[in-house]
Amino acid sequence: MSTVLAPSPHVRSSVTIETAMYGVIIALLPGALVGACFFGLNALKVMTISIIACLLFEAMVLKIRGMDMSPLKDGSAVLTGLLLAMNLPSNIPWWMVVMGAVVAIGIGKQVYGGLGYNPFNPALVARVFLLISFPVAMTSWPVPKPLSFSLDTITGATPLGAMKTSLMMEGNVGAAANMSLVDPLIGNMGGSLGEIGALALALGGIYLLVRKIITWHIPVSFLATVFGMTGIYWLINPELYAPPTFHLVTGGLMLGAFFMATDYVTSPVTGKGMVIFGVGCGVLTVFIRLFGGYPEGVSFAILLMNAATPIIDRYTRPRVFGYPTRKEARA
Numbered sequence: 621m622s623t624v625l626a627p628s629p630h631v632r633s634s635v636t637i638e639t640a641m642y643g644v645i646i647a648l649l650p651g652a653l654v655g656a657c658f659f660g661l662n663a664l665k666v667m668t669i670s671i672i673a674c675l676l677f678e679a680m681v682l683k684i685r686g687m688d689m690s691p692l693k694d695g696s697a698v699l700t701g702l703l704l705a706m707n708l709p710s711n712i713p714w715w716m717v718v719m720g721a722v723v724a725i726g727i728g729k730q731v732y733g734g735l736g737y738n739p740f741n742p743a744l745v746a747r748v749f750l751l752i753s754f755p756v757a758m759t760s761w762p763v764p765k766p767l768s769f770s771l772d773t774i775t776g777a778t779p780l781g782a783m784k785t786s787l788m789m790e791g792n793v794g795a796a797a798n799m800s801l802v803d804p805l806i807g808n809m810g811g812s813l814g815e816i817g818a819l820a821l822a823l824g825g826i827y828l829l830v831r832k833i834i835t836w837h838i839p840v841s842f843l844a845t846v847f848g849m850t851g852i853y854w855l856i857n858p859e860l861y862a863p864p865t866f867h868l869v870t871g872g873l874m875l876g877a878f879f880m881a882t883d884y885v886t887s888p889v890t891g892k893g894m895v896i897f898g899v900g901c902g903v904l905t906v907f908i909r910l911f912g913g914y915p916e917g918v919s920f921a922i923l924l925m926n927a928a929t930p931i932i933d934r935y936t937r938p939r940v941f942g943y944p945t946r947k948e949a950r951a
Contacts, residue, residue: 641695647824654817658764659710673721674701703743706814761810797862825878837894845902893936
């Protein structure tokens with residue numbers, strides 16, 4: 621028997637960058653299909669422009685940096701483009717989509733050195749940039765028209781927006797908060813392409829879990845925190861707070877919990893750290909939804925927790941074999 625002395629890493633995984641990226645893209649397809657069914661050609665246009673713009677700008681930056689074009693094949697730019705599109709309303713002007721792609725790839729990713737070095741989710745950086753810069757265009761939500769190929773749109777409020785308006789005008793959550801869950805589950809409601817179709821997005825998330833592309837820690841802790849906190853508030857006063865099931869299936873919670881908070885680069889690496897990260901995302905989402913100025917808080921919550929990832933990793937890293945714990949070292 622011979623002993624081999626080799627440098628780390630000693631644990632290898634079959635999951636590569638390409639399998640992870642294209643796996644997430646496949647998991648997003650049911651949600652994207654729901655968006656296309658309810659928002660028609662406009663949804664397809666936004667997704668196509670976003671993906672092509674991300675690929676073109678990624679190629680441009682790689683060319684400027686004097687690098688080869690191989691990163692274009694890993695799927696990360698396509699995934700960023702698709703995730704960005706899922707965070708946009710289907711009637712957004714095309715040039716805003718292009719601007720979002722420039723921000724996602726340029727400021728969200730390449731300015732830090734490319735894939736693996738970005739501290740924040742690039743698609744969310746672009747979404748928040750567009751939301752702050754163009755609030756009217758980013759909050760004018762088309763009313764869904766199932767299986768329609770018309771480019772004309774009629775705008776209306778999202779369930780979360782309608783609830784927030786009712787609270788301000790009437791002093792209670794109104795009818796939107798107590799609507800049937802069937803429509804938000806299948807996607808028949810206003811919102812961005814990734815805010816509708818909770819069932820399709822959850823199926824995509826289960827696919828990621830089964831393929832072991834993601835682990836349960838972040839999505840389960842994220843969803844459970846939102847469900848638990850909103851459930852407590854609802855039990856205290858159902859006139860002022862919507863039921864927890866309403867919060868689970870509306871807004872970008874499913875998209876954020878399964879597809880954006882689980883980003884390898886911007887989330888903690890240990891199971892304990894992931895649970896802390898998911899709980900933090902849930903707490904911030906609930907506070908923003910219930911007490912903040914915006915009806916939705918998933919994007920802001922994930923970005924804020926992205927900023928906290930380094931310190932979470934620092935305090936949740938496992939003890940190195942053969943070394944004492946901090947408590948033992950201080951003793």
